[in-house]
Amino acid sequence: xxxxxxxxxxxxxxxxxxxxxxxxxVLGAMGIIPADRTFGIAAFGSAFxxxxxxxxxxxxxxxxxxxxxxALSQWRSSWLSREGIAAILTFLPTGLYxxxxxxxxxxxxxxxxIGLAGAGLALLTVFTTSMIYASLKTIPAWSNGWTSLGYxxxxxxxxxxxxVLLLAVLGEPMPPYSLSVLAGLTVLMALIKLLYWRSLxxxxxxxxxxxxxxxxxxxxxxxxxxxxxxPNYLLKEMGYRIARKHAGKLRFWGLFYAAMAPLILLGVAAxxxxxxxxxxxxxxxxFAIGLVLERWLFFAEAKHVVTLYYGNSAV
Amino acid sequence: MTSLPQNxxxxxxxxxxxxxxCVGCHACAVNCKEWNTSGKLAPLxxxxxxxxxxxxxxxxxxxxxxxxDEEAGTSRTVHFPRSCLHCEDAPCVTVCPTGASYKRxxxxxxxINTDICIGCKxxxxxxxxxxxxxxxxxxxMKKCTLCIDKIYNANLPLxxxxxxxxxxxxxxxxSFGDLGxxxxxxxxxVEARGGYALMPEQGTRPVNRYxxxxxxxxxxxxxxxxxxxxxxxxxxxxxxxxxxDKVLSA
Numbered sequence: 001x002x003x004x005x006x007x008x009x010x011x012x013x014x015x016x017x018x019x020x021x022x023x024x025x026v027l028g029a030m031g032i033i034p035a036d037r038t039f040g041i042a043a044f045g046s047a048f049x050x051x052x053x054x055x056x057x058x059x060x061x062x063x064x065x066x067x068x069x070x071a072l073s074q075w076r077s078s079w080l081s082r083e084g085i086a087a088i089l090t091f092l093p094t095g096l097y098x099x100x101x102x103x104x105x106x107x108x109x110x111x112x113x114i115g116l117a118g119a120g121l122a123l124l125t126v127f128t129t130s131m132i133y134a135s136l137k138t139i140p141a142w143s144n145g146w147t148s149l150g151y152x153x154x155x156x157x158x159x160x161x162x163x164v165l166l167l168a169v170l171g172e173p174m175p176p177y178s179l180s181v182l183a184g185l186t187v188l189m190a191l192i193k194l195l196y197w198r199s200l201x202x203x204x205x206x207x208x209x210x211x212x213x214x215x216x217x218x219x220x221x222x223x224x225x226x227x228x229x230x231p232n233y234l235l236k237e238m239g240y241r242i243a244r245k246h247a248g249k250l251r252f253w254g255l256f257y258a259a260m261a262p263l264i265l266l267g268v269a270a271x272x273x274x275x276x277x278x279x280x281x282x283x284x285x286x287f288a289i290g291l292v293l294e295r296w297l298f299f300a301e302a303k304h305v306v307t308l309y310y311g312n313s314a315v
Numbered sequence: 316m317t318s319l320p321q322n323x324x325x326x327x328x329x330x331x332x333x334x335x336x337c338v339g340c341h342a343c344a345v346n347c348k349e350w351n352t353s354g355k356l357a358p359l360x361x362x363x364x365x366x367x368x369x370x371x372x373x374x375x376x377x378x379x380x381x382x383x384d385e386e387a388g389t390s391r392t393v394h395f396p397r398s399c400l401h402c403e404d405a406p407c408v409t410v411c412p413t414g415a416s417y418k419r420x421x422x423x424x425x426x427i428n429t430d431i432c433i434g435c436k437x438x439x440x441x442x443x444x445x446x447x448x449x450x451x452x453x454x455x456m457k458k459c460t461l462c463i464d465k466i467y468n469a470n471l472p473l474x475x476x477x478x479x480x481x482x483x484x485x486x487x488x489x490s491f492g493d494l495g496x497x498x499x500x501x502x503x504x505v506e507a508r509g510g511y512a513l514m515p516e517q518g519t520r521p522v523n524r525y526x527x528x529x530x531x532x533x534x535x536x537x538x539x540x541x542x543x544x545x546x547x548x549x550x551x552x553x554x555x556x557x558x559x560d561k562v563l564s565a
Contacts, residue, residue: 063434063454071412081412219384227376
């Protein structure tokens with residue numbers, strides 16, 4: 001699949017924003033993070049920045065962005081529509097919670113309940129995003145259980161990185177076990193990715209050139225003449241090949257930047273007593289590069305069954 | 316509504332494509348383009364039509380496959396027209412977030428309302444058959460309409476009320492009709508020839524059917540006999556020819 005920049009930015013940025021909103025909702029409501037104003041402004045500010053810029057970016061890949069509002073109407077059948085509604089609904093409790101935190105200095109009690117509702121809706125939005133991809137039978141690499149699990153864990157992990165980065169830079173006290181939870185989530189994320197790739201490699205082909213043409217009874221089907229000499233929309237959108245050619249290397253670098261390098265940096269910081277404020281920006285930047293690379297691969301590596309009509313033998 | 320029809324009428328208009336007959340001439344694709352570029356979903360925009368990398372919207376494409384049977388040591392060439400199959404469980408319809416993509420209750424034709432399409436392209440991702448193409452110029456999706464503006468056009472003579480691809484096929488490889496009616500000509504044709512659906516494992520329940528190539532007659536595969544030469548003898552030739560023959564034979 002063609003990896004559209006707008007969609008990669010949307011899924012990673014809004015994922016991190018919703019992930020942070022979820023952490024703020026839960027940890028605030030539990031009284032683990034106090035309703036500090038400076039941190040509140042920084043945390044909600046960056047979470048909403050990533051969510052809103054991500055949502056706007058997603059409308060950037062529409063042919064008719066001015067009609068985007070129409071996408072809210074078909075929630076009965078369409079995950080894309082459900083995502084739009086969930087995204088808008090999430091603004092209500094999370095916005096109220098942010099106001100209570102920043103203006104009233106409150107994040108427990110009633111504010112905490114609103115925060116928990118916001119956390120639930122934020123994760124629900126990430127889930128609906130993942131289901132847009134997971135519901136497409138035509139793309140076996142997406143239509144499996146790993147997609148939603150991956151999106152949710154990656155949103156929580158990137159949200160945690162964003163939150164810890166802000167705490168470190170602002171010099172706020174870290175909640176207990178922050179770094180252990182962050183490292184644990186990062187390892188979990190990498191593990192999910194490895195298991196996902198393993199399951200992809202093992203999964204039998206869902207459709208073949210023979211089932212696409214119905215000609216299995218006569219033997220092996222091979223394209224000898226394409227209908228057109230130049231790439232058309234289908235090939236440009238669904239026939240992306242570059243990633244699969246370099247899949248091994250790209251997967252390694254994705255995991256290196258997202259997990260290995262940031263964890264090594266955190267370890268070095270702990271070992272040599274380097275202040276977190278100095279090491280976190282570097283570690284978080286490395287994580288972000290890895291996350292974007294991973295998301296780019298998620299799109300670019302995925303094969304669509306329509307390519308069976310254009311020379312692929314099995315998808 | 317992008318939910319599928321709740322009370323489908325039972326009429327399932329669709330195409331039957333005979334792979335035994337198709338010669339891969341692309342006439343159906345060309346006539347499709349010609350009719351539809353001024354039809355319901357017009358225009359079928361072309362980008363750089365005379366440039367180095369021409370691109371554009373088409374509803375119908377003809378692929379050519381080679382099918383090799385390693386065991387028998389035989390192979391055959393199959394020309395394979397590909398267009399919208401007007402599926403009963405059309406995933407392109409249910410994924411649409413705006414209601415622009417819909418399936419008609421009365422005849423099962425899958426259409427796009429380009430006035431409300433936002434061009435998110437998700438329908439093209441959901442379709443296993445590549446039936447939907449994006450019109451970059453208009454920012455909306457386009458697809459086969461089964462020539463809805465032709466098949467119901469009362470201004471046309473009855474025999475012309477068929478999709479452009481069917482009307483134009485010089486070999487008669489394409490048929491059009493109600494595949495929901497077991498007594499229709501197309502249904503009988505499908506029954507007689509063992510017509511099948513493409514990628515049934517995708518669960519889309521296509522309406523269109525493909526008829527398989529007929530089996531080769533193995534062993535009968537020899538060149539036809541030469542005709543006997545008719546003009547070895549001058550008998551029956553004209554006066555001048557007989558005279559020339561006589562002079563030269565001397």
